Amino acid sequence: MKILLHSLPRRSWLTARRPLSHLTMATDPTIMSVTSSAQGMNMFQAVNDAMKIALETDPTAIVFGEDVAFGGVFRCSQGLQERFGKDRVFNTPISENGIAGFAIGYAATGGTAIGEIQFADYIYPAMDQLVNEMAKFRYRSGNQWQAGGATLRMPAGAVGHGGHYHSQSPEAYLAHTAGLTVVMPSSPKAAKGLLLASIRSKDPVIFLEPKALYRSAVESVPLGDYEVELGKARILREGSDVTLVGWGAQIQRLQKACDLAKEMDGIDCELIDLQTIVPWDAEAVEQSVLKTGKLVVSHEAPITCGFGAEVVAELQERCFWALEAPIKRVCGFDTPFPLVFEKYYLPDETRNLEAIREVVRSSR
Amino acid sequence: MRIPILSIHPIKVLRTPRHFSSKSASRASKNRSLSSARPLPQEEVESDWGTIHDYKQRAMIPYHPARLAPSIQERTSAAQEMTLSYAGTVPIPITSNLQLIQPEDDTPRGIWPVYRLMVSTHRRRPQNALRTLEQDGEIRDPAYDGINQPVLRPDVTTPDDVEDNLDQFRAFLAHAHPYQSDEIQKSGLLRASKYPYVDTNSNNTLLRAHRQIVRLRQMDDILLNAQRQGRISFYLTCRGEEAILMGAASALEVGDPVFAQYREQGVLMWRGFTLEQFTNQCFSNILDLGKGRQMPIHYGSRALNYHTVSSPLGTQLPHAVGAAYRLKLAGEPNVAVCFFGDGSTSTPDFHSALNFAATLNAPAIFLCRNNGYAISTPTSDQFAGDGVISRAPGYGMAGVRVDGNDIFAVHAAVREAKQYALSKNAPVLIEAMTYRQGHHSTSDDSSQYRSVDEVLTTTENHDPLNRLEAFLKKHDLLSEEDVEVMRKQERNDVVKAMEQAERRPPVPMRELFTDVYHDMPLHLQRQQAQLEAHVKKYPEKYA
Numbered sequence: 001m002k003i004l005l006h007s008l009p010r011r012s013w014l015t016a017r018r019p020l021s022h023l024t025m026a027t028d029p030t031i032m033s034v035t036s037s038a039q040g041m042n043m044f045q046a047v048n049d050a051m052k053i054a055l056e057t058d059p060t061a062i063v064f065g066e067d068v069a070f071g072g073v074f075r076c077s078q079g080l081q082e083r084f085g086k087d088r089v090f091n092t093p094i095s096e097n098g099i100a101g102f103a104i105g106y107a108a109t110g111g112t113a114i115g116e117i118q119f120a121d122y123i124y125p126a127m128d129q130l131v132n133e134m135a136k137f138r139y140r141s142g143n144q145w146q147a148g149g150a151t152l153r154m155p156a157g158a159v160g161h162g163g164h165y166h167s168q169s170p171e172a173y174l175a176h177t178a179g180l181t182v183v184m185p186s187s188p189k190a191a192k193g194l195l196l197a198s199i200r201s202k203d204p205v206i207f208l209e210p211k212a213l214y215r216s217a218v219e220s221v222p223l224g225d226y227e228v229e230l231g232k233a234r235i236l237r238e239g240s241d242v243t244l245v246g247w248g249a250q251i252q253r254l255q256k257a258c259d260l261a262k263e264m265d266g267i268d269c270e271l272i273d274l275q276t277i278v279p280w281d282a283e284a285v286e287q288s289v290l291k292t293g294k295l296v297v298s299h300e301a302p303i304t305c306g307f308g309a310e311v312v313a314e315l316q317e318r319c320f321w322a323l324e325a326p327i328k329r330v331c332g333f334d335t336p337f338p339l340v341f342e343k344y345y346l347p348d349e350t351r352n353l354e355a356i357r358e359v360v361r362s363s364r
Numbered sequence: 365m366r367i368p369i370l371s372i373h374p375i376k377v378l379r380t381p382r383h384f385s386s387k388s389a390s391r392a393s394k395n396r397s398l399s400s401a402r403p404l405p406q407e408e409v410e411s412d413w414g415t416i417h418d419y420k421q422r423a424m425i426p427y428h429p430a431r432l433a434p435s436i437q438e439r440t441s442a443a444q445e446m447t448l449s450y451a452g453t454v455p456i457p458i459t460s461n462l463q464l465i466q467p468e469d470d471t472p473r474g475i476w477p478v479y480r481l482m483v484s485t486h487r488r489r490p491q492n493a494l495r496t497l498e499q500d501g502e503i504r505d506p507a508y509d510g511i512n513q514p515v516l517r518p519d520v521t522t523p524d525d526v527e528d529n530l531d532q533f534r535a536f537l538a539h540a541h542p543y544q545s546d547e548i549q550k551s552g553l554l555r556a557s558k559y560p561y562v563d564t565n566s567n568n569t570l571l572r573a574h575r576q577i578v579r580l581r582q583m584d585d586i587l588l589n590a591q592r593q594g595r596i597s598f599y600l601t602c603r604g605e606e607a608i609l610m611g612a613a614s615a616l617e618v619g620d621p622v623f624a625q626y627r628e629q630g631v632l633m634w635r636g637f638t639l640e641q642f643t644n645q646c647f648s649n650i651l652d653l654g655k656g657r658q659m660p661i662h663y664g665s666r667a668l669n670y671h672t673v674s675s676p677l678g679t680q681l682p683h684a685v686g687a688a689y690r691l692k693l694a695g696e697p698n699v700a701v702c703f704f705g706d707g708s709t710s711t712p713d714f715h716s717a718l719n720f721a722a723t724l725n726a727p728a729i730f731l732c733r734n735n736g737y738a739i740s741t742p743t744s745d746q747f748a749g750d751g752v753i754s755r756a757p758g759y760g761m762a763g764v765r766v767d768g769n770d771i772f773a774v775h776a777a778v779r780e781a782k783q784y785a786l787s788k789n790a791p792v793l794i795e796a797m798t799y800r801q802g803h804h805s806t807s808d809d810s811s812q813y814r815s816v817d818e819v820l821t822t823t824e825n826h827d828p829l830n831r832l833e834a835f836l837k838k839h840d841l842l843s844e845e846d847v848e849v850m851r852k853q854e855r856n857d858v859v860k861a862m863e864q865a866e867r868r869p870p871v872p873m874r875e876l877f878t879d880v881y882h883d884m885p886l887h888l889q890r891q892q893a894q895l896e897a898h899v900k901k902y903p904e905k906y907a
Contacts, residue, residue: 060690060693060694062689062693087693088693090724092720092723092724093716093719093720093723095712095715095716095719095720097682097712097713097716098682098685098713098716098717098719098720100682101679101681101682101683101685101686101713101716101717102682102683102685102686102689102720103686104682104683104686105623105682105683105684105685105686105687105688105689105690105700106686106687106689106690107686108671108683108686108687109621109686109687109690109691109700110690110694111690111693111694113686125712128676128679128713129679129682129713132674132676132679133674133676133679133683136674137672138879138880138881138882139657139879139880140654140657140658140662140664140672140674141653141654141664141666141671141672142652142653142654142655142657142664142672142879143655143878143879144653144654144664144665144666144672145664145666145671145672146882148882178880179880179881181881202881202882202883203881203882231885279881279885279886279887279888282886282887283886
C-alpha cells in the first residue's frame with residue numbers, strides 16, 4: 001500500500017524513512033487485513049509494538065531480561081517500564097539459565113512470561129532449562145503441567161561486525177529439541193504478528209529476531225492487534241523454475257538473488273520464507289518442489305547439521321522422483337563466525353545466484 | 365489402645381502443677397509469658413506464633429559462650445556451643461534459638477546457629493565425638509549438655525514421669541522453657557486440623573505425621589524390594605529424611621506450589637497422593653498421571669500443586685522463583701517452596717535462582733536437605749564454606765539452619781519462613797541437617813564409599829521416626845502395640861496397592877506422541893501413522 005509522504009503526521013528522527021536501496025520489502029498478502037491504520041516501522045519498533053499490545057491485553061504478561069528496563073540494547077522494550085510499571089517490566093541479573101527457568105516457573109503458574117536473552121549467542125547456559133525442562137514440561141507431566149506461556153526472544157544472526165559472539169544463529173540446536181517451537185521472522189510486519197502469536201501460543205516459543213533488520217528493515221506495519229499463524233511458511237515470490245527456502249535476514253539476500261537470476265538468466269524463482277523453523281511447513285515446500293523440481297536451501301548458520309540439512313533430507317524423501325537436480329545448500333562455512341571475513345562467510349546473493357544457476361544447469 | 369483425640373487449647377497456666385518445686389511454682393504463678401520475660405526489641409513482627417525477633421537487637425548479646433548474660437533467655441540465646449557431628453560432614457556448633465537471620469543484619473560471628481529443641485534434664489550426656497542426641501525423644505536444655513560448663517538449673521526440676529497429655533506438656537514447657545517452648549507450644553503439629561484427615565480419620569496432625577512416616581517407610585521398603593526383584597526398573601528411598609518432608613509439608617498449604625528434587629515423596633504423601641497413585645507411577649500403568657513417560661519416582665500432581673519431578677539437579681530452583689513472582693503479582697497468600705539436596709547447591713541453577721529471588725523479591729522458600737552425601741560425594745568434597753546456609757547473606761536473603769531430624773524444628777522453621785516470605789516478599793533459605801540412611805538409589809551401593817557401621821550408628825542415634833515415636837510414647841499418645849498394628853496395616857496397604865498396580869494394563873502406544881505440543885503437529889501425526897502401521901505389521905515383536 002502506497003502512503004503519500006505529505007499525508008503522514010510529522011515523523012520523529014527515530015521513525016524517519018531511511019534509504020532502502022539494499023532492501024526490497026515484499027508486502028505479504030497472507031497477513032490478515034486490519035481495520036486500524038498502519039505505520040512505517042522498523043523491526044525493533046514492530047517488536048516493541050507487539051510487546052506493548054501483549055502487556056495491554058494480558059494482565060499477567062511480564063517482560064524481563066538483561067537491560068530491558070531502560071529500553072534494551074536494541075530498544076525493543078523502549079517505553080514499556082514507564083507505561084506498565086516496574087513489577088511487569090524489569091531487569092534480571094545476568095543469568096540466562098535463570099531467565100529461562102524463571103520464565104518456565106512463571107508460565108507454569110499461569111502467567112505469560114516474555115523473557116529476553118540479550119544475544120542468541122548467549123543462549124547456551126540456558127540450554128539445560130530449554131531442552132530438559134521447557135521442552136518436556138508438558139510431556140513429562142502427562143499434560144498436567146505446561147509452560148506454554150513462556151516466550152524467549154533474542155537477537156540473532158549476522159550484523160556486519162558481530163564476530164563470533166554477536167552473529168550466531170542457533171536455530172539448529174533448538175530445532176533438534178522435541179517440544180520447542182522456534183520462530184524467525186524476516187520482516188517487521190511478520191515479526192509483530194509472529195511475536196504476538198508466539199506469546200499467545202499454548203507452547204513455549206523461542207523467537208529469534210534478525211538483528212541486522214532491527215533498524216534497516218522498514219515496512220508498513222498495521223497498528224492493531226494481529227497474529228501470523230505459527231507453523232506456516234509464506235511464499236514471498238511465485239515462480240516455476242527453482243524453489244528457494246530461507247529464513248530471517250537471509251530472505252533479503254535471497255530476494256536479491258532472485259532478482260539477479262531473473263534479470264540475468266531469466267530464471268523464475270519461487271521464494272519461501274519458513275518463518276517457523278520447528279514445527280516447519282514441509283507441506284508448502286513439498287508443493288513448491290513438486291512444481292519446480294529444483295531446490296536451493298540457504299541459511300547463515302554453518303552448513304553441517306544446520307537446519308538446511310533437515311529441509312534437504314525431508315524433501316529428498318518426499319520429492320525424490322520429482323527432483324530434476326540435486327538439492328543445493330548455500331550456507332555459512334563450518335567455522336566460527338568470523339569478523340573480518342564476514343563478507344566471504346555469509347551466503348550472499350552472488351553465491352546464491354551461482355547455486356541457482358547450477359541447479360538449473362544440471363537439471364534434466 | 366485407643367489413641368485419644370486431643371482437643372488443643374492455647375496454653376494457660378491455671379494452677380501450679382503439683383510436681384514442680386515451690387520456687388518454680390511461684391515463678392509460674394507470676395505467669396511469665398514470653399513477652400514479659402525479655403526486653404522487647406524495637407523492631408518486631410507480630411505473627412500467629414509470637415514475635416519474630418529482630419536479629420539486630422539480639423546480636424547485641426555476646427555470642428561467645430564465655431560471656432554469658434545473667435538472665436535465662438540471654439543465657440539460652442548465647443548457649444554453650446555444642447558440636448553436632450554427622451558422619452561425613454564438618455562438625456557444626458549448635459545453639460538453640462530459631463532465628464531467621466535477616467540479610468541486613470551483621471553476619472554472626474562464627475558458625476550459623478542451629479535450631480534445636482531442648483528441654484531440661486538432670487542427666488548429663490557423656491562427651492563423645494558423635495553425640496547421642498534425643499534417643500528417647502526427650503527435649504533437652506542445652507545448658508545441661510554443656511561440654512565444659514554444665515549449668516545447673518535448680519529452679520526447674522525435671523519430673524521423672526513427664527506429663528501424660530499434651531496440655532500438661534505445654535504447661536510444663538511454658539514454665540521451664542518459655543523462650544524455646546514457645547515454638548513447640550504454637551506448633552501447627554500440635555494443633556488440631558480443621559477437618560479430620562481422610563487417611564487417619566482424626567484431627568490430630570502430629571499423629572497423622574507419624575502414621576504417614578510409617579506408611580512412607582513401608583512404601584520405600586516394599587518398592588525398593590520390588591526393584592530388586594525386577595518388578596520395577598528403579599526406586600529411590602527417602603529414609604532418614606522423613607521429618608523434613610512431613611515437618612515442611614505440614615507447615616504448608618496445598619496452595620503453595622512445591623518444586624521437588626526427587627527425594628520428597630513424603631511431601632506428596634502428606635498432601636494426599638495415594639498409595640495407588642504412587643505405585644501406578646512406579647509401574648507405569650494406564651492410571652499413571654504422567655502417562656508412563658518417566659522413570660519411577662518422578663511423580664507430579666496438578667491437583668496437589670506438586671510439580672512433576674525431573675532428574676536434572678537444581679533445575680527446579682529457578683522455576684520456584686518464577687512461580688513465587690507470579691504468586692506475588694497475583695496477590696496470592698502463598699509461597700513457592702523448592703526442595704533440593706546438598707549436591708544441588710553447587711549447580712548453576714542454585715546460584716541463579718537465589719540471586720533472582722533476592723533481587724526480584726520473590727516469596728520463595730528454598731529448603732536444602734543436607735543429608736551428607738551426593739551419591740558418593742560427601743559434603744566435604746561438595747563445598748568448602750560453612751555448609752549451605754552461609755551463602756544466604758551473600759545473596760542478601762534470610763536463612764536458618766535446622767536439625768532436620770526434628771520434626772518440630774523443621775515445621776517451625778518452614779512456618780516461620782512462610783510468614784517471613786509473605787510479609788516481606790523476600791526469599792528464605794533453610795538448611796535442614798539430616799542423614800541419608802539408604803543408598804542414593806537402587807543403582808547405588810553405598811557400602812562402597814561409607815561404612816555400614818556409620819550408617820547403623822547414625823540411624824540408631826538420629827533416626828527421625830525413632831525420635832518422634834519416643835516422643836509420642838513418652839507422652840502416652842502412642843504405644844508399641846499401636847505402632848506394630850500400624851506397621852502391619854500400612855504394609856498390607858502398600859502390598860495391595862502394588863499388586864493392583866502391577867496387574868493394570870500399560871499406557872497405550874498413542875500416548876508416545878501426545879502432549880509434545882498442545883496440538884499434535886503434522887510431522888508427529890505422520891510419525892505416529894508410520895509407527896502404527898509398522899506395529900500392526902509385526903504385532904508379535906511389540907506385544
